[in-house]
Amino acid sequence: MRDSETAWRGALYGPEGFFSRGAVPADHFRTAPLIGPELAEALLVLLDRVDFALGRPARLDFVDVGAGGGELSAAVRALAPGPLGRRLRVTAVDIGPERSLPGVRWTRELPSRVEGLLIGHEWLDAIPCPLVTGPHDDPWLARWWPLEPGWRAEVGAPRDAAWADAVSRVRGAALAVDYGHLRADRVAGRYRSGTFAAYRDGRQVTPVFDGSCDLTAHVALDACAEAAGGDRVLVSQRDALAALGLTATAEGTGLAWLESAARASRVAELRAVGGLGSFGWLLHGVGVPVSELLPPLPAWQP
Numbered sequence: 001m002r003d004s005e006t007a008w009r010g011a012l013y014g015p016e017g018f019f020s021r022g023a024v025p026a027d028h029f030r031t032a033p034l035i036g037p038e039l040a041e042a043l044l045v046l047l048d049r050v051d052f053a054l055g056r057p058a059r060l061d062f063v064d065v066g067a068g069g070g071e072l073s074a075a076v077r078a079l080a081p082g083p084l085g086r087r088l089r090v091t092a093v094d095i096g097p098e099r100s101l102p103g104v105r106w107t108r109e110l111p112s113r114v115e116g117l118l119i120g121h122e123w124l125d126a127i128p129c130p131l132v133t134g135p136h137d138d139p140w141l142a143r144w145w146p147l148e149p150g151w152r153a154e155v156g157a158p159r160d161a162a163w164a165d166a167v168s169r170v171r172g173a174a175l176a177v178d179y180g181h182l183r184a185d186r187v188a189g190r191y192r193s194g195t196f197a198a199y200r201d202g203r204q205v206t207p208v209f210d211g212s213c214d215l216t217a218h219v220a221l222d223a224c225a226e227a228a229g230g231d232r233v234l235v236s237q238r239d240a241l242a243a244l245g246l247t248a249t250a251e252g253t254g255l256a257w258l259e260s261a262a263r264a265s266r267v268a269e270l271r272a273v274g275g276l277g278s279f280g281w282l283l284h285g286v287g288v289p290v291s292e293l294l295p296p297l298p299a300w301q302p
């Protein structure tokens with residue numbers, strides 16, 4: 001019998017895999033880039049801070065790893081203001097089929113060097129892991145998710161390695177945005193059934209490893225943070241968006257009432273407690289202090 005990580009990888013990225021065949025989140029679930037331009041607007045505020053801290057280099061990167069349909073890359077490209085936009089190189093990285101987006105470079109491999117901002121938006125949850133049942137002697141579990149007999153878990157080591165590799169290529173900042181959990185809650189048994197799950201056509205379904213559904217699991221973002229190391233913060237999307245100027249108030253936007261109400265409702269969805277607002281933002285500064293990118297914020301509590 002194939003091991004669970006191999007089966008998961010084949011089901012998503014093998015020849016008949018879910019993502020290899022071109023499935024994008026827009027067809028099956030709703031991610032923040034699909035809601036509207038507001039996430040891109042906030043990331044451009046963050047990118048401008050990174051750019052300033054780097055001394056406004058001649059070429060500035062925005063790299064979107066696990067880009068899916070490329071909506072985030074396309075929005076950042078379209079919304080980047082003049083002077084920054086002229087120096088900006090937007091790269092979408094995905095192992096699924098290439099998409100043609102104006103002004104966006106599409107690749108299957110991470111660039112070797114990134115000067116600017118690298119983001120993995122709901123990327124790490126799509127990296128397959130071993131699925132195990134306790135008791136188990138895996139060293140990652142011993143450190144991050146000690147298991148009582150009968151508890152189920154995902155061994156997050158492949159995500160840690162992927163994130164550490166991505167961050168090691170960056171000068172500027174690297175940001176992982178995802179749903180996830182923290183060690184204290186894992187140890188306390190809050191996730192004793194594990195978090196492995198499957199989605200198809202917008203609904204949660206029973207996981208099958210045949211390429212017919214997305215397979216995912218929450219991310220141990222605290223473990224990813226330690227693996228990549230360096231200066232970093234782990235905060236909620238709700239707080240991070242507010243710190244980047246995205247609040248639900250319609251005032252001062254200069255938009256007509258109907259449009260400003262629609263915008264306020266999109267921002268509220270991005271910041272909803274228990275929903276997208278409870279996603280973790282793991283932000284590393286590389287050659288740039290994180291304190292120049294975000295003000296002090298409460299620690300993430302998923």
Ligand SMILES: C[S@@+](CC[C@H](N)C(=O)[O-])C[C@H]1O[C@@H](n2cnc3c(N)ncnc32)[C@H](O)[C@@H]1O
Nearest residue numbers: 019025031066067068093094095096121122126
């Ligand atoms: C859940 S989707 C997220 C898409 C998009 N970022 C969003 O939020 O709408 C995860 C994406 O990560 C891609 N992916 C997974 N592992 C990857 C890797 N090692 N390199 C590049 N892309 C990868 C998948 O093909 C898939 O498109």
